[in-house]
Amino acid sequence: MLELKDLSYYVSGKKILDNVSMSFNVGKKYAILGTNGAGKSTVGYLIMGLEDYKPTYGRVYFNGEDITEKTVYERSKLGITLMWQEPARYEGLTVTNYLTLGGKLDITRSEIEDALEKVGLDPKLYMNRFVDRSLSGGERKRIELASIILLRPKYVVLDEPDSGIDIMSLDMINSIINYIASYGGTPIVITHREEMAYNTEEAYLLCAGKVLVNGETNKVIEIFKNICNTCDHPNVPVSKELKIDGR
Numbered sequence: 001m002l003e004l005k006d007l008s009y010y011v012s013g014k015k016i017l018d019n020v021s022m023s024f025n026v027g028k029k030y031a032i033l034g035t036n037g038a039g040k041s042t043v044g045y046l047i048m049g050l051e052d053y054k055p056t057y058g059r060v061y062f063n064g065e066d067i068t069e070k071t072v073y074e075r076s077k078l079g080i081t082l083m084w085q086e087p088a089r090y091e092g093l094t095v096t097n098y099l100t101l102g103g104k105l106d107i108t109r110s111e112i113e114d115a116l117e118k119v120g121l122d123p124k125l126y127m128n129r130f131v132d133r134s135l136s137g138g139e140r141k142r143i144e145l146a147s148i149i150l151l152r153p154k155y156v157v158l159d160e161p162d163s164g165i166d167i168m169s170l171d172m173i174n175s176i177i178n179y180i181a182s183y184g185g186t187p188i189v190i191t192h193r194e195e196m197a198y199n200t201e202e203a204y205l206l207c208a209g210k211v212l213v214n215g216e217t218n219k220v221i222e223i224f225k226n227i228c229n230t231c232d233h234p235n236v237p238v239s240k241e242l243k244i245d246g247r
């Protein structure tokens with residue numbers, strides 16, 4: 001289990017996250033939902049332990065072990081991965097080298113071809129391309145999804161997985177989210193679009209850096225649609241407490 005306990009995060013005195021607690025069980029599909037600026041990506045960065053993203057207060061636990069002080073590299077060795085909203089470029093690295101970590105991983109050519117096909121890229125056209133600015137953002141995102149297929153991380157934070165990818169590919173993204181859960185991994189989908197959250201089982205709704213509500217995804221989406229999509233005071237939370245099924 002991955003747990004965030006009472007996380008607060010400040011930048012230059014500004015509170016970005018306010019006492020956020022979340023827990024993610026193995027093999028279950030999660031969404032972190034919220035409007036722009038609610039703090040969703042920041043939660044993802046704190047899960048991944050990016051430099052400059054250590055909690056001001058609170059702790060992060062992995063199977064009961066306090067990993068708050070662990071680096072990105074140490075967390076990735078535990079099986080925690082972040083798929084960036086804006087995928088990285090790697091000048092001079094081919095798609096094949098990227099997917100095999102420069103040949104360090106024991107991955108066959110046919111496994112690479114299969115992963116690329118699953119994300120809608122023709123292996124013949126892409127295996128020898130460079131993961132640099134010559135690839136579009138959507139293509140790089142697909143290549144990151146292919147790397148998830150090959151590496152099978154335990155916890156995968158997918159930050160706005162559909163951004164830069166056409167709407168027709170929602171099914172492809174959802175099939176990869178299902179694949180992660182099928183091998184016992186835990187996908188955590190960060191999104192401001194309810195369409196992207198429907199394929200998950202449990203959701204957290206964030207507003208102004210606070211968890212407004214947590215529960216079954218369908219119920220959280222209803223609240224999101226009824227309250228956030230029509231909100232005239234974004235990121236100024238309502239004072240009344242929102243609860244699902246008494247939680």
Ligand SMILES: Nc1ncnc2c1ncn2[C@@H]1O[C@H](COP(=O)(O)OP(=O)(O)OP(=O)(O)O)[C@@H](O)[C@H]1O
Nearest residue numbers: 011014016034035036037038039040041042043192
């Ligand atoms: N390093 C920083 N310095 C100042 N403000 C920051 C910093 N990082 C995040 N913020 C602010 O914190 C808030 C939450 O940002 P975050 O990127 O986590 O939101 P988000 O919910 O992922 O939004 P979006 O849906 O637009 O990606 C925003 O108002 C953002 O401007």
